[in-house]
Amino acid sequence: MNLYKSYFNDELETPVLFDINLKIETGEFVAIMGPSGSGKSTLMHILGFLDVPTKGHYHFKGESTEEKLEDDLAHIRSESVSFVFQQFNLLPRTTVFDNVMLPLIYGKTSPLKRRDFVMQAIESVGLKDRATFYSNQLSGGQQQRVAIARALVTSPEVIFADEPTGNLDSASGKHVMEILQNLHKKGHTIILVTHERTTAEHAERILHIQDGRIIDDEKGFTRRIASQIKQLK
Numbered sequence: 469m470n471l472y473k474s475y476f477n478d479e480l481e482t483p484v485l486f487d488i489n490l491k492i493e494t495g496e497f498v499a500i501m502g503p504s505g506s507g508k509s510t511l512m513h514i515l516g517f518l519d520v521p522t523k524g525h526y527h528f529k530g531e532s533t534e535e536k537l538e539d540d541l542a543h544i545r546s547e548s549v550s551f552v553f554q555q556f557n558l559l560p561r562t563t564v565f566d567n568v569m570l571p572l573i574y575g576k577t578s579p580l581k582r583r584d585f586v587m588q589a590i591e592s593v594g595l596k597d598r599a600t601f602y603s604n605q606l607s608g609g610q611q612q613r614v615a616i617a618r619a620l621v622t623s624p625e626v627i628f629a630d631e632p633t634g635n636l637d638s639a640s641g642k643h644v645m646e647i648l649q650n651l652h653k654k655g656h657t658i659i660l661v662t663h664e665r666t667t668a669e670h671a672e673r674i675l676h677i678q679d680g681r682i683i684d685d686e687k688g689f690t691r692r693i694a695s696q697i698k699q700l701k
Contacts, residue, residue, distance in 0.1 A: 471524035550619035609640025
């Protein structure tokens, strides 16, 4: 609540976010939409514990995060949230299987269970037949699906997707968004950052951010259709 974010360089302050107030429920699919430089990625980084607000209050799962130590925040990042970025961030001369397994290496998952978790994640994005391929042998759309599988392998409650279709053709982008929608249907909270209206429309709810402020909070396409159907009944 009332989140502000500024960056400081010597004595120069650059404000980025102003008085952000929002509540995202468990299991929601929310798009944060705005032009380049609007502050949408900074807001996602704060929500995902990659950054901290300059002032204000952020509660995660009902608990204040202000007093938590960096180790506590790192634990939340590793156990409860995952990220999918526009740049796939895959290891190029490494197999799909090993790329997806990376988040499990530093956890407590036993080696025997790792294989099952990794293959389940790979299968969930339709790449079972590519598990032994090197990531640089895949198309851009397939690489983004690997990145989603890697985000899924720790069974996170919240998945943050920052411009996940930005480097993809329209067909691959549509497939990626269908995967995110299916993950939402399975109970994951999805927070999507995008500047594209067509991508944002896959969400239930669209937050419009401009010049560091949320200026609108509207229903996405699926919720609008559901509301219209309900009204007709």
